[in-house]
Amino acid sequence: MKTETDKLCINTIRTLSMDAVQQANSGHPGTPMALAPLVYTLYSRHLNFNPRNPLWMNRDRFVLSCGHASMLLYSILHLSGYDITLDDIKNFRQIESICAGHPEYGLAPGVETTTGPLGQGAGASVGMAIAQKYLSARYNKKECELFNYRVFALLSDGDMMEGISSEAASFAGHLGLDNLIWLYDENHISIEGNTKITFSENAGERFMSYNWSVLRIADANNVDEISEVIQHAISNKGKPTLVILESHIAYGAPTKQDTASAHGSPLGEEEIKGAKRFYGWDENKKFYVPYEVSEYTDYAISKGKVCEEKWNNKFEIYKTKYPELAEEVMMILNGKLPDENKINFPAFSDYTKKISGRKANNIVLNEVAKVVPWMIGGSADLAPSTLTHIEGENDFEKNQYSGRNMHYGIRENAMAAISNGISVSGLKAIAGTFFIFTDYAKPSIRISAIMKQPVIYVMTHDSIGLGEDGTTHQPVEQLAAFRAMPDIEVIRPADANEVSVMWKYIYNIKDKPVMMVLSRQDMPVIDRNKYASAEGALKGGYIIADLNGNPDVILLSTGSEVSLCIEAYEELIAKGINPRVVSLPCWSLFESQPKEYRESILPSSVKKRIAVEAASSFGWSKFVDSDFGKFITLETFGASGKYQDLYKFYGITVENIINSAKDLMEK
Numbered sequence: 001m002k003t004e005t006d007k008l009c010i011n012t013i014r015t016l017s018m019d020a021v022q023q024a025n026s027g028h029p030g031t032p033m034a035l036a037p038l039v040y041t042l043y044s045r046h047l048n049f050n051p052r053n054p055l056w057m058n059r060d061r062f063v064l065s066c067g068h069a070s071m072l073l074y075s076i077l078h079l080s081g082y083d084i085t086l087d088d089i090k091n092f093r094q095i096e097s098i099c100a101g102h103p104e105y106g107l108a109p110g111v112e113t114t115t116g117p118l119g120q121g122a123g124a125s126v127g128m129a130i131a132q133k134y135l136s137a138r139y140n141k142k143e144c145e146l147f148n149y150r151v152f153a154l155l156s157d158g159d160m161m162e163g164i165s166s167e168a169a170s171f172a173g174h175l176g177l178d179n180l181i182w183l184y185d186e187n188h189i190s191i192e193g194n195t196k197i198t199f200s201e202n203a204g205e206r207f208m209s210y211n212w213s214v215l216r217i218a219d220a221n222n223v224d225e226i227s228e229v230i231q232h233a234i235s236n237k238g239k240p241t242l243v244i245l246e247s248h249i250a251y252g253a254p255t256k257q258d259t260a261s262a263h264g265s266p267l268g269e270e271e272i273k274g275a276k277r278f279y280g281w282d283e284n285k286k287f288y289v290p291y292e293v294s295e296y297t298d299y300a301i302s303k304g305k306v307c308e309e310k311w312n313n314k315f316e317i318y319k320t321k322y323p324e325l326a327e328e329v330m331m332i333l334n335g336k337l338p339d340e341n342k343i344n345f346p347a348f349s350d351y352t353k354k355i356s357g358r359k360a361n362n363i364v365l366n367e368v369a370k371v372v373p374w375m376i377g378g379s380a381d382l383a384p385s386t387l388t389h390i391e392g393e394n395d396f397e398k399n400q401y402s403g404r405n406m407h408y409g410i411r412e413n414a415m416a417a418i419s420n421g422i423s424v425s426g427l428k429a430i431a432g433t434f435f436i437f438t439d440y441a442k443p444s445i446r447i448s449a450i451m452k453q454p455v456i457y458v459m460t461h462d463s464i465g466l467g468e469d470g471t472t473h474q475p476v477e478q479l480a481a482f483r484a485m486p487d488i489e490v491i492r493p494a495d496a497n498e499v500s501v502m503w504k505y506i507y508n509i510k511d512k513p514v515m516m517v518l519s520r521q522d523m524p525v526i527d528r529n530k531y532a533s534a535e536g537a538l539k540g541g542y543i544i545a546d547l548n549g550n551p552d553v554i555l556l557s558t559g560s561e562v563s564l565c566i567e568a569y570e571e572l573i574a575k576g577i578n579p580r581v582v583s584l585p586c587w588s589l590f591e592s593q594p595k596e597y598r599e600s601i602l603p604s605s606v607k608k609r610i611a612v613e614a615a616s617s618f619g620w621s622k623f624v625d626s627d628f629g630k631f632i633t634l635e636t637f638g639a640s641g642k643y644q645d646l647y648k649f650y651g652i653t654v655e656n657i658i659n660s661a662k663d664l665m666e667k
Helices: 003-024 030-045 067-079 086-090 120-139 157-161 163-175 203-209 223-235 269-279 291-321 323-333 357-371 412-424 435-451 478-484 496-507 534-539 561-574 587-591 595-601 643-649 654-666
Strands: 061-064 151-156 180-185 213-217 241-245 354-356 375-379 405-407 428-434 456-460 489-491 514-517 522-524 542-546 553-557 579-583 609-612 630-632
Touching: 003 030, 003 067, 003 086, 003 269, 003 291, 030 061, 030 067, 030 151, 030 180, 030 223, 030 291, 061 067, 061 120, 067 086, 067 151, 067 291, 120 151, 120 163, 120 180, 120 323, 120 412, 120 435, 151 157, 157 163, 157 180, 163 203, 163 412, 180 223, 203 213, 203 241, 213 223, 223 241, 291 323, 354 357, 357 456, 357 496, 357 514, 375 405, 375 412, 412 428, 412 435, 428 435, 435 456, 435 478, 435 514, 478 489, 489 496, 489 587, 496 514, 496 534, 534 542, 542 561, 553 561, 553 654, 561 579, 561 609, 561 654, 587 595, 609 654, 630 654
Parallel strands: 061 151, 151 180, 180 241, 213 241, 375 428, 428 456, 456 514, 489 514, 553 579, 553 609, 609 630
Antiparallel strands: 354 522, 542 579
16 A cells, blocks of 8 residues: 555544544544554554455454444444445434444444443453364364454553453463454543553553563554554464553644543544644545545455455365365354254153252253354353363363363453353353352443343352352342343243253344353252143243132242242142242243233232242332232342251241232232
8 A cells, every 4th residue: 555545544534533523522532543543554454354244254353442432443444445434424423323432243344342341342352362263273174274363452541450351361361362462552541631640550561471472562653663563463472462552642633632631522623623734634624535545445345355255265175175064164154053953952850859950051051062062161260160061072271272161260250251252253152150240240241232142141059049158149139130131031940941941942042142040059850740841931931830720829939939839839729729830930031922921821810929039029020019919039138057047047938938828818
């Protein structure tokens, strides 16, 4: 490319960003103005991508972790030939615009993951790098290398301060992910002012302690220096690389360069005119893209087409030599899974035994993993407790990237963010920890839901049933919190057969994460010869026990407490009361059923209802009217003790269910 064209492209990125933020009267203009040379150099000289097919499998990934600088990304994507028009940019931050305030996965082409909460992009980029290592280990052949893409992420001072980036960087260094390059914009500015008021560490030394290579760019406007350092980073082997550059936020702005006022607010018309004069731009033109810039756009489109064509030709040869592996690759590309009928979903028929939710889940998960070799994942240092281990498979470790068992260490937030990166790369991601530690993982789980990624979260030790670890480890409000979250399926199975049946549902979910909330303690395997088949769980809620279809009172429950309701059911019948037991393992799935079905399970005429769950009552009011029903739930934190004693202490007992039903009948 010509030097003059380079300069025009860089200044086009800057001016488009300023104009879009000003027109929206909202946004962050300073970082796009500062880093236009960096992203332009990256896209024009180093990234392999095809703007006409943004999802080409072997493309390099670029993640804007500092999502507030979104106009930087939209501008370079527009110039690089992606389907982001000038009108889209003019509608920046407006309702229904693909150019949202922060980059959103699936909305604008070329956006690899949703970012905004600082550090989320950093975590996801590690997941993308892990996915590439796994794909290359499983599918690459010496004579046919299908997957050799690299992952770049752009981080701000804010990203570096967030704890999740430390978690993710530590893990990436441990794994030696030399396909990962983080570009750190050390501009020393955050919303409150110069970062000297909050941030005085030596980031380079920190990352070297994480087993990263560290490089520096002295001049953020020197395209040749930027290119040379990036190429050096690409050539590094055995470690991920951090590239640090010190930029000037709002570079070229007459009075706002290097100030916090350029971080999160429009510059103002006069300041923009001054900056445009500094760039040698026509100060009266808005959203101006010089004709000469099309030279780069044409080049990017042509280069991308050639890159993908070469890969496609290679893949055609691969299909001939390795048809079974090629079929797997195509399924990953198309977001498909093997036929469900290939999975041996177990049936648990020994009703004399008890089995915990976590153990039952491990049995089913391993049956699924046999059929889906691109299912990988693990736990935050809790695999012996969460039972997320895939049997017969190696660990994913440095220089052993074919392993399917991830050992995330005690890094819950990063684990979930990394799982998002694995998922958007086409692999099936599993992540597990104790349910209480969703308090650490929740920000990343929320991004899973926003992106509609089918990450499977295995959350065990689901209630006071975990026992002696006590108050700090016993989840009380977590079920209510995740049930309130849109676009996630929260499932709390009543026994081993419900676990197995719900996996049939989970297996086919493609557009949302799933959270399996599982017991530590053993639960009875419900006698399905006497009570309803667990297949009813596929509708989210079903009648598990009913004497004659005309109940006096309905007992609603989930998880281990369903068995308590069944015990109470038998005793209530003996006392002349006609109860119905309803298992509600997945509220959102139940609520998606036709009104007629829901009415058949919970007839509006039967107002005497009792909700039984070892968690907060919050949310149960949608099924139980407090004026007519009762809640046998937890309205306080738990305590330390044997789980049997805790259930008795808090009144979550068969006796209390019976007495509550009798009280309702007397009313």
